[in-house]
Amino acid sequence: MTFTVVDLETTGIASDASAITEIGAVKVRGGEILGEFSTLVNPGEPISPRISAMTGITDAMVADAPPIAAVLPSFLEFAAGSTWVAHNAPFDVGFLRAACESAGQPWPRPAVVDTVVLARRLLDRSEVPNRRLGTLARHFGAAVTPNHRALDDAKATVDVLHALLERLGGHYVVTDVDLAEFQRAIPAEEQRRKRHLAEGLPQAPGVYIFRDAADKPLYIGTSVNIAGRVRGYFTGSEKRTRMRHMLRLAERVETIECAHRVEAQVRELRLISGTKPPFNRKSKYPERLSWLRLTNEAFPRLSVVRTPPEAGAHWLGPFTSRRLAEETRDAVLEAVPIRQCTTKLSVRSTSPACALAELGCLAPCQHRVDVDEYGEVVARLGTAIAGDPSTVVAALQSRIGDLAARERFESAAELRRALRTFLHTVTRTQRLRAFIDAGELVAAERAPHGGWDVAVIRHGQLAAADTTPARTNPMQAIQALRSSAATIPATDAQLAGVRAAEAELLLSWLERPEVRLVHADVGWSMPTRSAGSYHALLDRLRDADVAAGVARY
Template sequence: FITVLTGITGRMVQDAPRESVAVPMLLDFMGDAVFVAHNAPYDSNFLKASCERIGHQWPHPHTIDTARLARSVLGRDEVPNHKLATLAAFFQTQVQPTHRALDDARATVDVLHGLLERLGAVGVLTLEELTASMRRVPHQRRDKRHLADRLPEAAGVYTFRDSDGRPLYVGVSQDIRRRVRSYFTSAEQRPRMTEMVGIATEVTAIVCATDLEARVRELRLIAEWKPPYNRRSRHPERTVWLKLTSEAYPRLSVVRAVTDDETSGRVYAGPYSSRADAQEAAAAITEATGLRACTQRLRPGHRAAGCVLGQIGRCAAPCDGELPPATYAGIASSARQVMLGDTTLVDEAIAVRMSGLAAQERFEQAAMWRNRLDAAVLGIRSSAQLRAFGQVRQIVAATSRPGGWDIHVIRHGRLAGATFCPVGHDPYAAVEAVVTAAEHVDPPISPDTSALIAESRMLLRWLEGARPIDIDGCWALPLSPAGTG
């Protein structure tokens, strides 16, 4: 049977080591490694029988069967069967199986890598998760594979919807059809996703010209729809800013949005990830500049309740009614310069404060002030970057990828257009077309942008590796950016 199946004859292996030598050598080589094989039970049963014959204990290694794994990952619409030769052809392995030990082992390795790539895209990252992926798919999930049948094999955004058409989950992929199909395999182990798939009756798709466009669309749709099964980025519109008010005696205030133009005297820093971070930043700026920390509304010539900071000289104490607004204006001006990007004053003041605390061996308090300084600098740097980005009327830039160029139009910090220009096509014509078709974007209130902050930051990261084509307006940051002294 073996000769008929593989073409291997007894003469071909007559000089090979005997079973009593070969099997212990193999087990010693394996150690405690994971045993991977195609149709693993077939191989392991032979080895178990050999161990019994030579009186050697079978070590019961952790086993991964690439055949079972393939059945859970690849449907019959992708491969006609799950034989090693079929899978090797599907994954275009470097070595094709020939029913010879080394060739088959190398082909199995390449097939395993192909399966791991597919599984990694759906969050299977550990050996335990990989083992779970070999389990049989419940028929309730398997029966919904047809939801992916008419989806495009292209990059873009997909949305799972319930029977009423309500969005349940929004995702993004380079291959929408393949990604959606993976939800109906045993590779998907997340309980929430299993629950979502059970509810879903439809999957819709939006094909995008570029990966960046797809990620931006995903972000916007999640912010608009707030799908119940999207945990991350459900509220990207929620921001926390630090605001220098324009009262007679300005102070720092934590606010949820930029609502006033900075030309009116108000200045913003941020956004921060939480109210607590904004308050830490405010503490550092207040300490360095002498701004009042109280929240009461003060009027020139009117006394108000004082505080401890005024009594110990760490606040200008305008609450006593004796400090003219013009005198306090110098303090507010220093704070304004700090908020606009020159953090020298804060750097030096907090450094002195930390040194004094460290000299007294009050290291925890010194670390607290270091964290406050970091929070202040982070928010100031962020607002400086967004302020400059949001005021640029238009940026056209491109990045290369296999087969051509991704070209994007960004207006006031918002993605306004995207296209892909294949190799051999006129890139200037592609640029002209995408600029003409790009969305009109109104300028924002500084230092905000005309997009979600998460979108603007995504675009800024992309621009770091992009080739600028055209910039309409001035895009610059302060010569001495925040945090450099």
């Protein structure tokens, strides 16, 4: 398809009471720019100081510019035969249509794509706080920053459009007809017509999978009552546009009954990460998580990696983004002087020194420290990661105090946020490590209708699940469940992303007060001076970030 991405600057917001001051447009096809159109327009009326302050366009700048009646034929020729794209399209298209009517110019009735509508369909609040052009341009890494000038804003919209089109492929939008349909609100009648998909489903806990005509999974969910939950998708209570589009494609619902809610949640996690349904958003890409780990070499460094850590390694994570991993690494490097360079160093010969050698680095590249001396520094970091993080915390707090005393408050705030990220991550990592190292754990919770919901957990992974009968001694059934549970050897306790999500889900269930621990192989514990002992400091850091308007975790 050929798109003409257009943006206008105007003297106001109402097309019947304001006029155009600038038009900017970019024509693109297949990701390539075919041409650009840019011109100032004399609005025939004064530009208010407020508008001039926002756009930078003044009366003097447009005094010699052509009127809109002279500009329109050139723009319409430029955009002829293409689909028009705008961010908040009713505004820009509305002004252009009003201008055509005023100038006696025939309206071309173009197909229109609104990137605001696409963003609402494809992005939720967990990704972006709003759908403003500036927010989306930052989120997608647009090459041009929007600045309320027409051509620059159009260029930024091009990058936003391409990023949104990439996501549309996962929603089966591959033609212009699909694109027009995707933007259309799904009528409630069409939603209700598929209520038959909810017929005959079990009223039991489990997982439900919406599938399309080709039997591909569209969406995976979980409920303690599958039939009741799926029926809810075909009523007026389902307002999410994304789910309505999913229902338009759905042809059948597959179900997997589970013993109880926890087993259903675990199965859901595993299925989502394995099949990546287009309408699921969370837990779909565990391979995109990042980790911090010490490299295995004579002079180790702290590296950001996508490969999950193996047993015996010192690691931190997982992180939902590389940026958070890098922030944590920078915080650690403020406190522990391990090297930052990526050069592979030899214990026999020296390597060229970089600028960091003069800025406090131990410079193992120049053999200013030997392997044993450097190993002592690395051991301190290993202790901070696996046990007591006090050396890192004390060093960072001292540095924050020093920056504040010198009135470098912005730098102090950045380091404070880095300390919070470090403490949060170390606490999370230590909980996961202790949970996985605990071997076999058996836990139970009272079932809603009597009996017990039982889970056998081995190395942080669900190995078996069942519900024992009511009014009977559960121990015999629990022993039989342990005997038939899946074998998960300790050597397989590698924290792939899906494993980390599953371990955290099981941890949150185990820590509920109504859940009872029935059996533990080797005990489940944390060191007294672990990162969890800093929970009061972590709360204060979180409160400081909330007060400063920094949203994290």
